[in-house]
Amino acid sequence: MKLLRGVYEGPxxxxxxxxxxxxxxxxxxxxxxxxxxxxxxxxGARERTxxxxxxxxxxxxxxxxxxxxxxxxxxxxxxxxxxxxxxxIVVLAHSEASLLSGETIPVxxxxxxxxxxxxxxxxxxxxxxxxxxxxxxxxxxxEDLIRARMNxxxxxxxxxxxxxxxxxxxxxGAAAEYAEAERLLDMIxxxxxxxxxxxxxxxxxxxLPRAWANVLLYRExxxxxxxxxxxxxxxxxxxxxxxxxxxxxxxxxxxxxLCQLDPKSVQRTxxxxxxxxxxxxxxxxxxPPETFQDRRVAIFGDFTYPLGLGYALAREVGLDITACGTYxxxxxxDFLFHTHTFTERAFVEDDPGEVAARIxxxxxxxxxxxxxxxxxxxxxxxxxxPLCPPVADRPFVERxxxxxxxxxxxxxxxxxxxxxKAAETPGEASIQWTDGALxxxxxxxxxxxxxxRRLAEERARRLGSAEVTREIFLESRS
Amino acid sequence: xTILNESGIPDVLPPLHAVNDLAQRLPDVLIVVAGTQAEAHxxxxxxxxxxxxxxxxxxxxxxxxxxxxxxxxxxxxLLASRIVERAAEHRGTELVLLVAGRAAESLGVDATFEAxxxxxxxxxxxxxxxxxxxxxxxxxxxxxxxxxxxAALVNLCPKRKTSDLVETASPAKRGGLFGxxxxxxxxxxxxxxxxxxxxxxxxxxPGADRGLAAELSRTGVDVVGSVPGSGIGKLPxxxxxxxxxxxxxxxxxxxxxxxxxxxxxxxxxxxxGVDGTARxxxxxxxxxxxxxxxxxxxxxxxxxxxxxxNRIRGKRIFFTGDTGLEIPLARFLADxxxxxxxxxxxxxxxxxxxxxxxxxxxxxxxxxxxxxRGQTNRIDESRPDVVISSPxxxxxxxxxxxxxxxxxxFISAGHYGYRGARRILELLVRTMERAETLDSLNL
Numbered sequence: 001m002k003l004l005r006g007v008y009e010g011p012x013x014x015x016x017x018x019x020x021x022x023x024x025x026x027x028x029x030x031x032x033x034x035x036x037x038x039x040x041x042x043x044g045a046r047e048r049t050x051x052x053x054x055x056x057x058x059x060x061x062x063x064x065x066x067x068x069x070x071x072x073x074x075x076x077x078x079x080x081x082x083x084x085x086x087x088x089i090v091v092l093a094h095s096e097a098s099l100l101s102g103e104t105i106p107v108x109x110x111x112x113x114x115x116x117x118x119x120x121x122x123x124x125x126x127x128x129x130x131x132x133x134x135x136x137x138x139x140x141x142x143e144d145l146i147r148a149r150m151n152x153x154x155x156x157x158x159x160x161x162x163x164x165x166x167x168x169x170x171x172x173g174a175a176a177e178y179a180e181a182e183r184l185l186d187m188i189x190x191x192x193x194x195x196x197x198x199x200x201x202x203x204x205x206x207x208l209p210r211a212w213a214n215v216l217l218y219r220e221x222x223x224x225x226x227x228x229x230x231x232x233x234x235x236x237x238x239x240x241x242x243x244x245x246x247x248x249x250x251x252x253x254x255x256x257x258l259c260q261l262d263p264k265s266v267q268r269t270x271x272x273x274x275x276x277x278x279x280x281x282x283x284x285x286x287x288p289p290e291t292f293q294d295r296r297v298a299i300f301g302d303f304t305y306p307l308g309l310g311y312a313l314a315r316e317v318g319l320d321i322t323a324c325g326t327y328x329x330x331x332x333x334d335f336l337f338h339t340h341t342f343t344e345r346a347f348v349e350d351d352p353g354e355v356a357a358r359i360x361x362x363x364x365x366x367x368x369x370x371x372x373x374x375x376x377x378x379x380x381x382x383x384x385x386p387l388c389p390p391v392a393d394r395p396f397v398e399r400x401x402x403x404x405x406x407x408x409x410x411x412x413x414x415x416x417x418x419x420x421k422a423a424e425t426p427g428e429a430s431i432q433w434t435d436g437a438l439x440x441x442x443x444x445x446x447x448x449x450x451x452x453r454r455l456a457e458e459r460a461r462r463l464g465s466a467e468v469t470r471e472i473f474l475e476s477r478s
Numbered sequence: 479x480t481i482l483n484e485s486g487i488p489d490v491l492p493p494l495h496a497v498n499d500l501a502q503r504l505p506d507v508l509i510v511v512a513g514t515q516a517e518a519h520x521x522x523x524x525x526x527x528x529x530x531x532x533x534x535x536x537x538x539x540x541x542x543x544x545x546x547x548x549x550x551x552x553x554x555x556l557l558a559s560r561i562v563e564r565a566a567e568h569r570g571t572e573l574v575l576l577v578a579g580r581a582a583e584s585l586g587v588d589a590t591f592e593a594x595x596x597x598x599x600x601x602x603x604x605x606x607x608x609x610x611x612x613x614x615x616x617x618x619x620x621x622x623x624x625x626x627x628x629a630a631l632v633n634l635c636p637k638r639k640t641s642d643l644v645e646t647a648s649p650a651k652r653g654g655l656f657g658x659x660x661x662x663x664x665x666x667x668x669x670x671x672x673x674x675x676x677x678x679x680x681x682x683x684p685g686a687d688r689g690l691a692a693e694l695s696r697t698g699v700d701v702v703g704s705v706p707g708s709g710i711g712k713l714p715x716x717x718x719x720x721x722x723x724x725x726x727x728x729x730x731x732x733x734x735x736x737x738x739x740x741x742x743x744x745x746x747x748x749x750x751g752v753d754g755t756a757r758x759x760x761x762x763x764x765x766x767x768x769x770x771x772x773x774x775x776x777x778x779x780x781x782x783x784x785x786x787x788n789r790i791r792g793k794r795i796f797f798t799g800d801t802g803l804e805i806p807l808a809r810f811l812a813d814x815x816x817x818x819x820x821x822x823x824x825x826x827x828x829x830x831x832x833x834x835x836x837x838x839x840x841x842x843x844x845x846x847x848x849x850x851r852g853q854t855n856r857i858d859e860s861r862p863d864v865v866i867s868s869p870x871x872x873x874x875x876x877x878x879x880x881x882x883x884x885x886x887x888f889i890s891a892g893h894y895g896y897r898g899a900r901r902i903l904e905l906l907v908r909t910m911e912r913a914e915t916l917d918s919l920n921l
Contacts, residue, residue: 001550003510003560004543010519033580034618035492035610038520041870050877057487069485069847083851096514100548100584130548133515445539445567 005352006372008327008390012128012137014039016093017055018168019141019221024201025088026145027054029080031073031105032095034059046170046394054087056080060098073105081120085113088202089145092124099130123148135220135302136330138168142197143224146205154209154233160259161193162238163211165222168197172391173398175199180403181217181242188252188269190259196222209233213258215251217242217402220303220328241304242402244312244410245278273404280407283415284317291418298323298364300355300373301388303331305401307338309368309387312410314342323362325349327370360450366417379451383417431457436470444477452477479838481826486849488824489870490800493609493622495524497577500627501540503681506572506710509541510561512582512589518543540568552586558595565600572710573603573634575627579610603710605630613730617825617847619802620868621728624681628732631705632678635716637739672767676714676741677704678732679725682886684708686894690725690749690758693895697763697770705732716741723762725749725894728802730830747833750803751810752779752899757833779896783814786903791815793863793910798822798853800868801885805834805844807866807893807902812839814903819862822848854878864906881913 009015013030017039020028030037034057043053058076061069070076080090090110110122127140164181167174178199182192193211194204214226215238229235238254241247249270256266274281284292297319299306306324313319321343326335332348339346345362349355356376359367367377368385371392377384386393387401387410400406433441437456444452452473459476460468494517501509511517521541542564544557557576565571574596578589589606597604607626619625675694680686687704694701703714716722718740724733725748733743746761747754756772763770780787795811797804799822808821818839826846828835838844845853850871857865857880867875867882875882883905891901 001544001546001553001556001560003564004518004545005539006522007515007518007543007545009515010523011514011516013516014519033610034487034490035494035579036516036520038492038495038524040489041491042523044870044873048873050873052874059487067485070487096516096548097581097584100514100581130514134519443566448539 002351008350008352008370008372009134011096012132012134013093013095015134015136015138016091016125016128016141017053018134018170019138019145019197020091020093021054022169022197022200023089023145023205024199025086026091026202027056027080027084027087027089028091028093029056029058029077030093030095031058031060031098033097036095036097043169048394048396054084056083060101060103074108077107077122078111081110081113085116087120089121089123089148091141091145092122094128096130099128121148133330135328138221139224142168142221143228146196146208146225147228149202149205150209150232151206156212157191157193157210159191160189160261161191161211162255162259163193163208163214163235164195164217165214165226166195166198166217167389168221170390171198171218172387172389172394173400176398176400177217177402177406180400180405181215183405184248184252184273184403185215185255187273188256188266189261190255196225209235211235213238213255215242215255218304220331241308241311243305243308243406244316245274245281245404245407246316247308247311248278248403248407249274278404278407280312280316280411283411287415289318292318294320295366295418296320296322296362296364297366297368298359298362299388300325300327300359300367300369302326303328303335305388306368307335308402309410310339310342312407313414317414319366321345322364323347323358325355325358327355375448376450379448379454381451381454385413385417387413431460432467434467434469437468437473440470440473479835479840479842479844481828481835481844481846483846484848484852486847486852488617488800488822488848489798489850489853489868490618490824491524491620491869492520493618493620493624494520494577494579496621496623497521497541498524499682500575500624503684504573504627504706504710505540506570507540507575508561508565508568508571508573509575509577510544510557510564511541512544512546512557512576512578512587512592514581514585515545517579517581518545540571546582546585546587548585554588554591555595557587558592558599561592561596562599565596565602571600571602573605574600575605575607575630577607577609577623579608603634605634611731613825613827615825615827617823619728619800619825621726621801621803625729625731628678628681628705628729629735631710631713632716632732632735632739634710635676635705635713635739637717638715638719672698672700673719673721673742673765674700674702674715675721675723675762675766676702676716676736677723677725678736679729680704680894681706681726682889683892683894686725686892686898689892689895689897690723693749693755693759694723694762697759698768699763699766721762721766723758726803727806727831727834730827733830745833747809747837748806749894750806750898751813751902752776752783752896753813753837754806754810755895755899757837775896779899783900783903786900786907787814789907789910790903792817793906794819794860795864795866795906796820796853796857796860796862797866797885798850798857798868798871799824799845799848801889803885803889803893804866805831805838807885807888808842809834809838810899810902811906812842818842819860820845820848820853820856822853822868824848864909881909883909 017028020026037057040053059071061071112119166178178195213236216222226237240250242251310321310324314321323345324343325347327350352372370388399409456468456473456476576593593604593606609623677687691701720741722736722741722743737743744765747757749755749758756776760772794817796819808818812818821844865880865882
């Protein structure tokens with residue numbers, strides 16, 4: 001057991017509901033304690049559309065069930081069908097408390113929607129367990145949803161099409177990511193057959209095998225589903241993160257190849273976009289090399305974003321990636337394998353305190369991370385870019401991070417973060433610490449340590465001392 | 479007044495969300511939440527004082543999560559030793575609150591034992607708060623955790639010694655928050671031998687207790703402090719002979735704990751609105767041993783509010799219910815001339831709120847355990863002028879064209895006392911005026 005300052009992921013039921021709420025025509029029934037039902041409130045506040053989340057609570061109640069109040073699972077399931085007659089699929093998710101309580105209620109089939117004779121499909125997830133996390137559950141839930149909708153009839157579309165497997169609802173700028181990918185594919189002459197999961201409806205899920213290939217924008221959630229489609233229907237996958245100009249170009253070329261397009265025409269489109277939209281290569285050329293020389297960057301996040309950003313920043317911009325980590329412990333091997341192309345210092349960690357320590361040890365000049373890394377960047381006094389999910393802010397206008405437009409967004413962010421910040425002159429860092437002072441600093445919480453150190457060194461410099469003593473340190477803290 | 483029970487699913491924010499608010503309000507408390515990933519995630523996702531737009535969230539360093547792994551074998555004392563290690567990083571901690579609910583229990587954590595161990599090792603008080611503790615009356619309010627934390631704080635108050643009960647308290651003994659404040663010109667109250675009063679509540683509106691204390695001390699009552707007040711070290715003496723004045727309608731558990739310590743809990747209206755404040759001051763003063771009449775004061779305050787009342791008169795207001803604060807608010811607004819269409823009460827403690835329910839106007843419907851979908855339909859049908867809505871319904875209702883305010887807005891505006899009465903009306907008038915301005919725009 002560890003004591004944590006925060007968590008990067010929610011529980012498995014949250015992941016299932018994120019996927020369910022992304023797809024039109026799917027309604028989730030959450031079996032949970034009344035105190036665990038926060039998805040609806042969060043949905044309202046995050047989406048800000050005024051729509052009600054397609055999620056209903058089936059509260060766990062103790063004692064004999066004599067009343068007609070909600071709490072009886074079978075009745076609550078029929079209630080969902082009655083209240084939401086347009087629902088095509090009902091998904092049953094269990095909260096951690098429900099899984100821990102060990103209650104097993106045999107789930108019956110759903111009733112017909114009144115007056116239509118149609119029965120919505122019911123999907124349950126036998127793999128649900130109390131220790132499972134959000135992203136893993138989202139991945140498995142998406143696969144199960146697609147499996148449940150598959151039938152034997154499938155025909156490839158007469159013209160080249162692909163499916164986009166992107167982030168689910170609440171991902172930062174999720175809709176903008178799909179839109180940018182669709183724009184670029186459209187330019188090379190490939191139509192998007194379906195956006196999965198965000199923006200799809202249950203009909204789209206049936207038609208997935210029409211597409212010629214699957215493009216994974218967000219591997220975390222689309223991995224198993226696309227592997228299933230590959231095994232079952234022989235659909236090829238494109239898995240390169242579509243981040244940065246190089247990554248985007250690679251994806252477009254792969255798609256072109258899979259869709260048997262003329263490579264020259266694909267390349268012409270790429271050049272045109274590089275001239276018009278993609279500003280990251282342009283920014284890298286405009287800035288003098290000194291801006292990037294010996295500048296260290298620490299990146300932490302999920303899977304696609306740290307990988308894509310790390311590669312783009314290391315190769316396209318020339319920054320030194322001194323730490324690159326993920327909180328997705330179940331993707332550890334994959335992550336470490338891929339990060340080796342641009343950094344030696346990759347790590348997997350889901351304790352924000354340890355992550356802060358790793359970032360601090362990497363002595364970065366720029367931190368890119370989730371909203372939980374803001375504190376460590378602040379304490380180190382270096383710029384911070386919240387580019388990896390989960391992030392806290394939800395702007396009305398979403399901006400993509402993938403594709404060529406995304407590379408320009410990245411260039412803007414980098415310029416703001418790095419502008420006017422020359423690398424530290426070597427003389428400044430050479431302040432020594434006495435043992436007493438080091439002992440004191442070890443009692444400061446990890447995430448505040450950088451700031452405490454900085455303040456103490458500033459004080460020592462002001463006092464003209466060559467080392468930080470215990471007294472100087474304590475004075476700087478008071 | 480009619481009370482109906484709808485037996486539905488009310489739209490209530492999970493009580494655990496209040497951890498953020500409480501950590502901010504009680505700066506010398508270290509809050510450790512032992513539970514599942516879901517509980518930690520919930521606290522992190524729902525920021526303090528949830529508003530429909532979820533303001534940028536400032537992480538509180540004094541909230542720590544112990545995420546329990548269902549695969550680990552329970553090990554007694556492990557949680558305590560981790561907390562002890564971590565507490566060293568937080569200087570100035572005066573109290574450790576261990577928030578552990580049903581999930582922690584089912585994962586084999588004996589929270590009481592761990593808290594006792596923490597208390598012994600750190601030589602600090604450590605209390606367990608169970609957010610899932612069942613109430614006698616079924617239902618969940620979003621402010622339940624606040625109630626339980628205040629109950630724990632009441633337990634921490636020093637008990638009054640028997641010798642104090644016998645001799646009249648001398649001014650020198652009276653320290654605490656209001657000591658200096660009250661000594662100015664209240665010599666009479668000191669000598670009349672009245673019983674000391676402790677205010678309970680006002681957790682999320684710091685300073686509110688000071689205003690009410692001033693109101694009470696005007697009548698010669700000796701307010702010795704308040705819970706939560708301004709720090710764990712400054713909790714007032716509370717026990718036999720103390721009069722406890724409850725400020726919020728959602729503090730049934732805290733009031734019960736105070737009663738079980740031998741204090742007298744005054745059964746009266748909450749100090750919200752003009753008549754509420756008047757009754758509160760009058761009844762508390764009477765219980766504390768000094769007679770006073772607030773009739774003249776109340777009448778003059780009502781007269782001062784004349785202009786605002788004219789703006790409110792006839793306006794139709796719907797309370798969806800979430801915090802428990804709605805009943806006194808509805809009572810005041812109905813008195814001020816508004817038409818209260820419905821007051822939702824996810825949980826209604828009729829005994830604790832007896833005075834409030836009696837004072838509620840005859841035309842007000844209270845719906846216990848309301849269903850949020852049913853409420854949405856009723857709101858659509860009745861088209862109220864203002865909906866005082868819970869966070870989950872706020873955006874959907876605004877999208878349907880209703881004018882909404884959160885009950886939290888009244889708390890942050892400062893709704894207690896005579897001045898609070900004016901602020902409540904001003905807030906509503908401001909809301910309607912702004913809506914009118916926006917509606918008149920030609921977009």
